[in-house]
Amino acid sequence: MIAEVITDVSAHPVDRPFDYLVPQRMETVIERGARVKVPFGNRKVLGFVTGFKEQSDIPVNKLRPIDELLDLEPVLTGEMLDLADWMKRETLCFEIDALQVMLPSALRAKYEKVIHVLEPDRIGSEAAGIIGSRNAVALKEFPERLLPSLKRLSQEGAISIETGIRQRTSIKKERVLHIAGPENLADVREGIKKSAHRQAALIDWMLAHAGETIPTRDVMELTGTTRATVKALLEKGAAAETEVEVYRKPEVGLLDEAGGDPVMLTDEQADAVSRISRAADEGREETFLLHGITGSGKTEVYMQVIRRVLEQGKEAIVLVPEISLTPQITSRFKKRFGPLVAVMHSGLSAGEKYDEWRKVQRGEVKVVVGARSAVFAPFRNLGAVILDEEHESSYKQEDSPRYHARDVAIRRAEMHGCPVILGSATPSLESFARAHKGVYTLLTLSERAKQQPLPEVRIVDMREELKNGNRSMFSVDLAEAIRDRLGKGEQTVLFLNRRGYSSFVLCRDCGTAVQCPNCDISLTYHRASERLQCHYCGHEEPVPLICPECGSEHIRFFGTGTQKVQEELHRLFPEARVLRMDVDTTRQKGAHEKLLRQFGDGEADILLGTQMIAKGLDFPNITLVGVLSADTMLRLSDFRAAEKTFQLLTQVSGRAGRHEKEGQVYIQTYAPEHYAVELSKEQAFEPFYAIEMANRKRFSYPPFYYITLIRFSHEDLMTVADTAEKAVAWLAGKLGGDTVIIGPTASEVARVNNRYRYQCLIKYKKEPKLAGVLTDLVKIYRSSWMKEGLLMSIDMNPSSIS
DNA sequence: AGCACGCCGACT
DNA sequence: GTCGGCGTGCTC
Numbered sequence: 001m002i003a004e005v006i007t008d009v010s011a012h013p014v015d016r017p018f019d020y021l022v023p024q025r026m027e028t029v030i031e032r033g034a035r036v037k038v039p040f041g042n043r044k045v046l047g048f049v050t051g052f053k054e055q056s057d058i059p060v061n062k063l064r065p066i067d068e069l070l071d072l073e074p075v076l077t078g079e080m081l082d083l084a085d086w087m088k089r090e091t092l093c094f095e096i097d098a099l100q101v102m103l104p105s106a107l108r109a110k111y112e113k114v115i116h117v118l119e120p121d122r123i124g125s126e127a128a129g130i131i132g133s134r135n136a137v138a139l140k141e142f143p144e145r146l147l148p149s150l151k152r153l154s155q156e157g158a159i160s161i162e163t164g165i166r167q168r169t170s171i172k173k174e175r176v177l178h179i180a181g182p183e184n185l186a187d188v189r190e191g192i193k194k195s196a197h198r199q200a201a202l203i204d205w206m207l208a209h210a211g212e213t214i215p216t217r218d219v220m221e222l223t224g225t226t227r228a229t230v231k232a233l234l235e236k237g238a239a240a241e242t243e244v245e246v247y248r249k250p251e252v253g254l255l256d257e258a259g260g261d262p263v264m265l266t267d268e269q270a271d272a273v274s275r276i277s278r279a280a281d282e283g284r285e286e287t288f289l290l291h292g293i294t295g296s297g298k299t300e301v302y303m304q305v306i307r308r309v310l311e312q313g314k315e316a317i318v319l320v321p322e323i324s325l326t327p328q329i330t331s332r333f334k335k336r337f338g339p340l341v342a343v344m345h346s347g348l349s350a351g352e353k354y355d356e357w358r359k360v361q362r363g364e365v366k367v368v369v370g371a372r373s374a375v376f377a378p379f380r381n382l383g384a385v386i387l388d389e390e391h392e393s394s395y396k397q398e399d400s401p402r403y404h405a406r407d408v409a410i411r412r413a414e415m416h417g418c419p420v421i422l423g424s425a426t427p428s429l430e431s432f433a434r435a436h437k438g439v440y441t442l443l444t445l446s447e448r449a450k451q452q453p454l455p456e457v458r459i460v461d462m463r464e465e466l467k468n469g470n471r472s473m474f475s476v477d478l479a480e481a482i483r484d485r486l487g488k489g490e491q492t493v494l495f496l497n498r499r500g501y502s503s504f505v506l507c508r509d510c511g512t513a514v515q516c517p518n519c520d521i522s523l524t525y526h527r528a529s530e531r532l533q534c535h536y537c538g539h540e541e542p543v544p545l546i547c548p549e550c551g552s553e554h555i556r557f558f559g560t561g562t563q564k565v566q567e568e569l570h571r572l573f574p575e576a577r578v579l580r581m582d583v584d585t586t587r588q589k590g591a592h593e594k595l596l597r598q599f600g601d602g603e604a605d606i607l608l609g610t611q612m613i614a615k616g617l618d619f620p621n622i623t624l625v626g627v628l629s630a631d632t633m634l635r636l637s638d639f640r641a642a643e644k645t646f647q648l649l650t651q652v653s654g655r656a657g658r659h660e661k662e663g664q665v666y667i668q669t670y671a672p673e674h675y676a677v678e679l680s681k682e683q684a685f686e687p688f689y690a691i692e693m694a695n696r697k698r699f700s701y702p703p704f705y706y707i708t709l710i711r712f713s714h715e716d717l718m719t720v721a722d723t724a725e726k727a728v729a730w731l732a733g734k735l736g737g738d739t740v741i742i743g744p745t746a747s748e749v750a751r752v753n754n755r756y757r758y759q760c761l762i763k764y765k766k767e768p769k770l771a772g773v774l775t776d777l778v779k780i781y782r783s784s785w786m787k788e789g790l791l792m793s794i795d796m797n798p799s800s801i802s
Numbered sequence: 803a804g805c806a807c808g809c810c811g812a813c814t
Numbered sequence: 815g816t817c818g819g820c821g822t823g824c825t826c
Binding site: 002004005007009013014017018019020021038039040041042043045056058059062063064787 | 809
C-alpha cells in the first residue's frame with residue numbers, strides 16, 4: 001500500500017503529494033487525514049495523508065516508508081481534505097498552509113535537533129558534562145562554540161544528529177484511580193500493618209467507593225493522604241492507576257447577561273426563524289442575508305435557529321468578528337446552550353484552543369462560537385453556519401491562506417446541505433447586491449426588538465467649532481451632553497477612530513513629523529513606554545527633544561490618541577470616572593471582560609475606546625454616544641472607505657438607548673456633507689447602498705467587478721518598479737479585453753522595513769483564465785524575480801487595497 | 803591545499 | 815523550508 005502525503009514544507013516545488021510506502025503494521029489502522037512522520041530529504045517532517053494507491057509512478061527504489069503514524073483517529077475529515085484542495089485553488093495558497101489553518105496550533109509540529117549518543121567514550125569532557133547520563137539531548141542545550149566539535153563527532157559516527165518532531169502543546173492528562181472491588185479491598189485491608197495509619201484510613205475510604213474511578217488528586221485531597229500512601233496501596237492491588245485526557249478550563253468570565261431563555265419573537269424575527277428552519281429541515285443549502293438594524297434581535301434569531309438544528313441532531317457554527325472583543329454574545333450562547341457550546345478565540349492559550357477543538361472532534365459539543373478560524377470546526381453533520389456582523393473585514397485572513405470565512409462557510413454549507421446566515425445591520429455591498437440579485441435570500445428586521453426608537457443622531461461640524469475658536473477635541477454640544485449625563489448618573493461611550501489619526505510628533509518649524517527610518521510612515525507616540533513606535537516594522541526610538549530634521553526645539557505631539565482624550569476628559573470633567581479601552585489597556589488576558597463588566601456594573605461614567613467598542617456593547621444605562629472624529633477613515637485611499645465609515649458610524653450609534661432610556665448620538669466630523677456620514681444618521685442603509693453602488697459601478701469596483709491585488713516589494717526602488725511594470729505588461733497580454741489592470745503604482749506606504757512596495761490591481765467581470773494566468777505568473781516569479789530578492793504576493797478579492 | 807561563503811537543486 | 819553539494823575565491 002502506498003500513501004500520498006502532503007509534507008509540512010511550505011514551498012513551491014514541494015506543494016504536491018509525495019508517495020510513501022505504508023509499513024505492514026500500519027496498513028489496517030492508517031486513514032486519510034491522519035498525521036504521519038516521514039523522511040524528507042535528510043530530515044524528518046510531519047505530513048498529512050491525503051490518499052492511498054496501490055501503484056506509484058515513482059520508481060520503487062526511491063520510495064521510503066512512513067516513519068510513524070501520529071494519529072489513530074485522523075485529525076482531518078475527508079471534507080477538510082477536499083476543502084483544502086478548494087482553498088488552494090481559490091486563494092492560490094500552498095496546500096499545506098490550507099491544511100494547517102484548519103487545525104489548532106497545538107497539532108502543528110515543532111522541530112528540534114536532537115543528538116543521540118552512540119559512543120559515549122569519544123565525547124569531550126565539556127559536552128559529556130552537559131549530556132550526563134542521558135542518551136538523547138536537544139542540540140540547543142549546547143553552547144555555540146561546541147557545535148564544530150559536535151559536527152565532527154557526528155561525521156565520525158560517535159553521535160547522530162536527527163530532527164525530532166514534538167507536538168507543540170502537550171495533551172493535558174490526569175491520573176485516575178480505578179478502585180478495586182470490595183472483596184479485593186477487604187483482602188488488602190487484612191494485610192496492612194497496624195502502624196500504617198494512613199494506609200488504613202485510605203483503604204477505609206476506598207471501601208466506601210469500591211469499583212469507582214476517581215481522579216487521584218481528588219482522592220488525596222478528600223482523604224488528606226499523600227502520593228506515597230496511594231502508591232503503597234497501588235502496589236498492594238487496592239486500585240489501578242491510569243491517565244486520562246482532561247480539558248483545561250478556560251475562564252469564560254460570564255457577564256451578567258440575559259439570554260438564558262428564549263424570548264418572544266417579533267413577527268419579522270419569527271418569519272426569519274421559520275424560513276431558515278425550513279431550509280435546515282429540508283437539508284437545503286441556502287444563504288440568507290439577515291439585515292437587521294442595530295438592536296433588532298439578530299442574536300435571538302440565531303439562537304432559535306440553532307435550537308432547531310440541535311433538535312435534528314445536527315451541529316452549528318457561529319462566527320463572530322473577534323470574539324474576545326464581544327464577550328457579551330458568547331455569554332448569551334453559553335447561557336442558552338450551556339455545556340453544548342465550545343468557544344474558540346484568540347484569547348485562549350494554545351492548550352485551551354486544542355481542548356475546545358477536541359470537544360468538537362469527539363462530538364461532545366454541538367455548537368461552536370468563535371472567530372474566523374472556527375469556520376473549520378470539525379463537525380461531521382453541520383446544520384447551520386452563522387456569520388454575525390458579516391461585513392467585518394476580520395473575516396478575511398490577511399496572510400496566506402488568504403481565505404474569507406464567508407466563502408468557506410458557504411462552501412461547507414454546500415457540502416453538508418445546510419443554510420448559511422449572514423447577519424448585519426450594515427451588510428457588505430457584495431452581500432447586499434447578491435441578495436438583490438436573488439443569490440442570497442434577504443430577510444429584513446426593520447424594527448427594534450424592544451420597540452425602542454432609534455437614537456437621535458446629531459452631526460457636529462467641527463469646522464464651525466474651529467471658526468468659533470474651540471480648539472478642543474470636544475465640541476461645545478458634546479461637552480454639554482456629557483455634563484448632562486454625568487449629572488443624571490447615566491453612561492456615555494466615546495469612540496475614537498484612531499486609524500490614520502494616532503499621535504505623532506510634529507515639528508512646528510519645518511512641519512515634518514518624525515518618520516520611521518525603515519518605512520515611509522510617521523512614528524506613533526506611545527505614552528506607556530514614552531517612546532515612538534512604527535506600526536509597520538516595529539521600530540522603536542525615544543522621543544526626540546529637538547527636531548531631527550531642522551534641529552528646532554519647537555516639536556510637539558499632534559493628533560489624538562485615547563490617552564490624550566482621557567487627559568482632556570479629566571481636565572474638563574475632573575469628577576468623571578473614565579474607563580479606557582484600547583490595545584494598551586486590553587493586552588492582558590481577560591481584560592476586555594473585566595473592563596466591560598466594570599462599565600456594566602456602573603463603576604464608570606464614561607467608556608472611551610477605539611474600534612473594539614463599536615460592536616456588541618449592550619448596556620441599559622448608556623444614553624449618550626460620542627464619535628470624536630467620524631471622517632478619519634474617509635481619508636484612506638481605499639474603495640471601501642465610505643462603506644467602512646458608514647458601517648462604523650451606524651454600529652457605534654447603535655450602542656445608545658438599546659433599552660428603556662432613550663439614546664442620543666453626537667457625531668463630530670470635518671465632512672458633515674459626506675453621504676456616508678449624513679446617511680448613518682438615520683441608519684439609512686438602502687439610500688447609502690444606492691449611492692455607493694453607483695460609485696462602485698462608475699469606478700469598476702466590487703461588487704460590479706472582481707478584483708485581485710498583486711503586491712511587489714524589493715530593497716531597490718528601480719528593481720521593484722521595473723519588475724512590476726514587466727508583470728503588468730505580461731498580464732495585459734494574457735488577460736481578456738474586458739479586464740482592466742490598474743498600475744503598477746507605488747503602494748500607499750511606499751516603503752516598509754526598507755523594502756519599496758509597488759502594486760497593481762486587476763479588475764474583471766469574467767476571467768476564467770485568471771487562476772491559470774496567475775499560476776504562470778508565479779512560475780515566472782519563481783524562476784527569475786524571486787532569485788533577485790523580489791517578493792510578490794497575490795490577494796484574490798482583497799478586503800482593502802490601501 | 804584548506805576552508806569560508808553563496809548559489810542551486812532535490813526532497814517520494 | 816532546509817539541507818548538502820559544488821563552485822569560487824581567499825589565506826597560509
